[in-house]
Amino acid sequence: MEHSLKNTELLDYYKARGWCGTVGFGDRPALLVVDLAVAWLKGEKVGSDLTAVVAQVRRLLAAARQASIPIFFSTMAYEPDLSDAGGVIDKKLRHLDVFIKDTPVVELLPELERRPGEIFFIKQRPSCFFGTNLLSQLIGKKVDTLIVTGCSTSGCIRATCESSIDNNFHTIVPMEAVGDRCPSAHEANLFDINARYADVLPTDDVISYLNGIASAKAATA
Amino acid sequence: MEHSLKNTELLDYYKARGWCGTVGFGDRPALLVVDLAVAWLKGEKVGSDLTAVVAQVRRLLAAARQASIPIFFSTMAYEPDLSDAGGVIDKKLRHLDVFIKDTPVVELLPELERRPGEIFFIKQRPSCFFGTNLLSQLIGKKVDTLIVTGCSTSGCIRATCESSIDNNFHTIVPMEAVGDRCPSAHEANLFDINARYADVLPTDDVISYLNGIASAKAATA
Amino acid sequence: MEHSLKNTELLDYYKARGWCGTVGFGDRPALLVVDLAVAWLKGEKVGSDLTAVVAQVRRLLAAARQASIPIFFSTMAYEPDLSDAGGVIDKKLRHLDVFIKDTPVVELLPELERRPGEIFFIKQRPSCFFGTNLLSQLIGKKVDTLIVTGCSTSGCIRATCESSIDNNFHTIVPMEAVGDRCPSAHEANLFDINARYADVLPTDDVISYLNGIASAKAATA
Amino acid sequence: MEHSLKNTELLDYYKARGWCGTVGFGDRPALLVVDLAVAWLKGEKVGSDLTAVVAQVRRLLAAARQASIPIFFSTMAYEPDLSDAGGVIDKKLRHLDVFIKDTPVVELLPELERRPGEIFFIKQRPSCFFGTNLLSQLIGKKVDTLIVTGCSTSGCIRATCESSIDNNFHTIVPMEAVGDRCPSAHEANLFDINARYADVLPTDDVISYLNGIASAKAATA
Numbered sequence: 007m008e009h010s011l012k013n014t015e016l017l018d019y020y021k022a023r024g025w026c027g028t029v030g031f032g033d034r035p036a037l038l039v040v041d042l043a044v045a046w047l048k049g050e051k052v053g054s055d056l057t058a059v060v061a062q063v064r065r066l067l068a069a070a071r072q073a074s075i076p077i078f079f080s081t082m083a084y085e086p087d088l089s090d091a092g093g094v095i096d097k098k099l100r101h102l103d104v105f106i107k108d109t110p111v112v113e114l115l116p117e118l119e120r121r122p123g124e125i126f127f128i129k130q131r132p133s134c135f136f137g138t139n140l141l142s143q144l145i146g147k148k149v150d151t152l153i154v155t156g157c158s159t160s161g162c163i164r165a166t167c168e169s170s171i172d173n174n175f176h177t178i179v180p181m182e183a184v185g186d187r188c189p190s191a192h193e194a195n196l197f198d199i200n201a202r203y204a205d206v207l208p209t210d211d212v213i214s215y216l217n218g219i220a221s222a223k224a225a226t227a
Numbered sequence: 228m229e230h231s232l233k234n235t236e237l238l239d240y241y242k243a244r245g246w247c248g249t250v251g252f253g254d255r256p257a258l259l260v261v262d263l264a265v266a267w268l269k270g271e272k273v274g275s276d277l278t279a280v281v282a283q284v285r286r287l288l289a290a291a292r293q294a295s296i297p298i299f300f301s302t303m304a305y306e307p308d309l310s311d312a313g314g315v316i317d318k319k320l321r322h323l324d325v326f327i328k329d330t331p332v333v334e335l336l337p338e339l340e341r342r343p344g345e346i347f348f349i350k351q352r353p354s355c356f357f358g359t360n361l362l363s364q365l366i367g368k369k370v371d372t373l374i375v376t377g378c379s380t381s382g383c384i385r386a387t388c389e390s391s392i393d394n395n396f397h398t399i400v401p402m403e404a405v406g407d408r409c410p411s412a413h414e415a416n417l418f419d420i421n422a423r424y425a426d427v428l429p430t431d432d433v434i435s436y437l438n439g440i441a442s443a444k445a446a447t448a
Numbered sequence: 449m450e451h452s453l454k455n456t457e458l459l460d461y462y463k464a465r466g467w468c469g470t471v472g473f474g475d476r477p478a479l480l481v482v483d484l485a486v487a488w489l490k491g492e493k494v495g496s497d498l499t500a501v502v503a504q505v506r507r508l509l510a511a512a513r514q515a516s517i518p519i520f521f522s523t524m525a526y527e528p529d530l531s532d533a534g535g536v537i538d539k540k541l542r543h544l545d546v547f548i549k550d551t552p553v554v555e556l557l558p559e560l561e562r563r564p565g566e567i568f569f570i571k572q573r574p575s576c577f578f579g580t581n582l583l584s585q586l587i588g589k590k591v592d593t594l595i596v597t598g599c600s601t602s603g604c605i606r607a608t609c610e611s612s613i614d615n616n617f618h619t620i621v622p623m624e625a626v627g628d629r630c631p632s633a634h635e636a637n638l639f640d641i642n643a644r645y646a647d648v649l650p651t652d653d654v655i656s657y658l659n660g661i662a663s664a665k666a667a668t669a
Numbered sequence: 670m671e672h673s674l675k676n677t678e679l680l681d682y683y684k685a686r687g688w689c690g691t692v693g694f695g696d697r698p699a700l701l702v703v704d705l706a707v708a709w710l711k712g713e714k715v716g717s718d719l720t721a722v723v724a725q726v727r728r729l730l731a732a733a734r735q736a737s738i739p740i741f742f743s744t745m746a747y748e749p750d751l752s753d754a755g756g757v758i759d760k761k762l763r764h765l766d767v768f769i770k771d772t773p774v775v776e777l778l779p780e781l782e783r784r785p786g787e788i789f790f791i792k793q794r795p796s797c798f799f800g801t802n803l804l805s806q807l808i809g810k811k812v813d814t815l816i817v818t819g820c821s822t823s824g825c826i827r828a829t830c831e832s833s834i835d836n837n838f839h840t841i842v843p844m845e846a847v848g849d850r851c852p853s854a855h856e857a858n859l860f861d862i863n864a865r866y867a868d869v870l871p872t873d874d875v876i877s878y879l880n881g882i883a884s885a886k887a888a889t890a
Contacts, residue, residue, distance in 0.1 A: 009230065009411035023272055024322025029315055051244055089786055090802060092809025094250055094395040098423065101245025123752055130802055131393045139753065139793050139800035146616030146755025150590055160419055165389060172352045174315040174588030190230035194415035198381055310565055311581065313588025344531055351581055360532065360572050360579035367534025367837030371811055395809030451672065451853035465714055466764025471757055493686055536692055536837040543687025573835045602861055610828060614794045616757040632672035636857035640823055
């Protein structure tokens with residue numbers, strides 16, 4: 007049986023048992039772009055074609071900038087000798103030596119056109135919350151809703167969504183704005199994310215929500 | 228394409244890109260039994276037949292007790308009004324109202340025969356590390372290896388394995404000792420766990436390792 | 449030189465170097481009552497006379513209930529054999545064996561008159577945030593301001609204030625509503641808390657703020 | 670009454686109530702040097718003369734290198750616009766704008782002579798554990814004992830010791846190897862650290878311990 011959101015029988019099975027509820031949008035969103043760095047798109051070892059995902063993220067970035075909400079970009083980076091990985095996780099993920107600090111492959115994709123005030127941070131684990139100050143920044147900026155985009159669905163996206171709802175942020179995944187090099191991993195994890203960690207929605211719905219935020223701010227300005 | 232450990236083509240694809248490395252065993256293991264509470268086995272809403280899993284966990288418990296290693300059991304429990312869930316995660320997981328503190332369904336399965344000194348703790352999120360003192364207890368007890376068993380593969384097992392390797396514990400899943408009500412979720416997540424978060428091994432191999440620990444302790448006693 | 453808020457020379461020295469700024473109140477407060485459990489007031493080993501502190505906390509509770517804001521109470525509690533302390537911290541704090549789960553001394557003071565919906569939780573470290581779900585509950589309840597009261601100024605109050613501002617909550621200490629068995633510890637730590645972690649204010653000012661919240665809610669109701 | 674380790678009456682009062690226990694050394698230490706960066710020594714706003722502290726840290730570094738144990742150095746650094754501080758803590762600590770990433774003042778003191786494999790990391794809060802990967806690195810490197818040195822006693826040293834023992838590391842402060850610009854803050858906090866969070870010992874005792882580790886390693890090599 008296919009483990010996918012397209013499998014309505016499976017979806018019904020989960021819904022009947024209490025999973026797949028709707029969290030809904032809150033009032034103060036932030037946009038998080040996970041690991042759209044050079045290595046994940048063009049790297050020899052771990053890269054894959056995420057052109058369509060990047061295009062959707064660019065649409066979301068435009069709406070988020072219009073709505074003047076906080077925007078965060080993550081990347082992954084370690085010391086050249088991986089001494090800061092710690093000696094265990096780097097045995098499971100043998101490609102971490104691709105992600106060396108201050109090398110071009112860990113830089114953001116230039117087409118995301120990061121602007122002043124938009125935060126770019128290094129993480130060293132799948133979840134953007136682990137070993138970073140993301141959580142305290144979201145609280146300081148009074149965020150209640152986290153829109154999670156980027157890659158990979160089966161790794162950093164799922165892990166970040168889990169941390170986000172663990173912390174009781176309204177967590178939203180615009181489904182065309184996340185991707186994975188492996189189609190079966192993408193499908194299976196998008197199902198689980200929707201069942202457990204986030205509302206998985208059409209990107210257009212998320213953009214409508216952001217446009218609503220922008221309009222409301224303009225009306226009260 | 229099936230997202231499963233049985234899919235050797237998929238496994239080769241991942242290995243070639245650096246995933247699925249071997250973490251190996253450390254020297255000071257602990258055994259963690261996740262959520263083998265009454266509700267997950269016999270609950271009307273969320274229960275499923277995990278008889279075979281429980282049998283394997285009992286074998287591991289016997290070996291762990293022989294080796295005198297720390298043993299932890301988790302359960303999930305909330306206030307009757309779910310006020311301590313927080314108002315967001317409980318909208319996604321609408322079955323949390325099954326897990327009320329001090330009710331019989333959140334108790335451990337009696338057949339696990341928990342003994343004095345074995346720790347039973349409440350968690351409120353998929354990962355046994357979130358909002359608990361598990362991590363500090365593992366450090367205080369000088370543990371370097373965490374053996375993760377119980378349910379469900381696609382929820383609390385995966386989430387706990389991720390936290391465990393994030394923190395650089397050697398993380399081990401005895402494959403017959405974890406289960407999930409949904410077969411496709413079990414398969415897909417066991418693949419991802421092995422790719423990213425833990426060594427997924429035959430239960431017999433883990434028992435041999437524990438027997439080795441017991442023998443070494445006996446030899447130096 | 450006395451390390452105290454009464455020492456204006458010391459205060460000026462700190463202010464000139466950038467400490468002791470004003471965080472101010474946010475819009476969505478919660479009230480946290482730290483460890484006003486029986487043991488800390490009446491326990492043979494660790495108890496001290498905190499009657500005046502309890503009286504101030506009762507005033508704050510009344511204002512907080514009027515303003516319908518979230519209210520949290522912590523206590524400290526361990527297994528009878530301290531197995532869940534972990535083996536290190538219990539060597540430094542040799543009185544932890546006073547705080548055993550489900551014994552009368554770890555219960556809340558009855559004069560606090562806890563009501564339904566007000567959350568009572570166990571912590572095992574000085575900070576109310578360590579190993580608990582407090583943070584996720586504050587986020588889920590959209591709190592941006594934490595009012596910290598109870599005991600002891602030099603231990604759990606200071607530690608909790610530090611965690612709170614680390615996470616970017618507006619952190620407020622009503623100065624007559626926190627206490628410590630040791631006067632010199634109280635004075636020295638209140639100075640440091642004000643310098644680094646929280647706005648230390650007269651309790652009356654905090655009650656005025658809460659009354660303002662209550663009025664604003666009544667006006668829009 | 671002076672809040673200081675020199676006050677034996679106060680010490681007796683605390684000991685009689687269960688504080689000030691001895692944690693002792695474990696078997697696998699790491700040395701942590703907190704914030705011995707240029708700004709804290711030579712900065713116009715926050716600098717102070719820590720020459721004697723640096724000399725003691727250099728002695729400890731020599732012993733730690735001889736014993737081949739993990740060595741960590743922290744510094745504090747933010748974006749030029751402090752956007753990553755979060756908007757609340759930067760109101761309390763108005764000097765954070767001194768600590769800008771990639772400027773000379775956040776660099777390590779050159780006399781510490783950091784070597785390859787010794788880890789230099791950025792933190793943004795008093796505790797070296799908050800928002801960093803220090804904890805996971807200590808676990809990955811099998812550390813059970815953390816020796817905490819540097820500055821300032823009343824801020825980052827105390828906060829780091831608290832996190833360390835919260836996590837059940839044997840926590841040790843060589844007393845001449847920590848310092849603070851303010852003598853009364855140094856005294857008061859060293860008392861509290863010894864009462865609650867760490868064994869405060871003569872630096873010579875810590876060096877003897879490290880020499881013992883070095884000898885034991887040489888004997889088994």
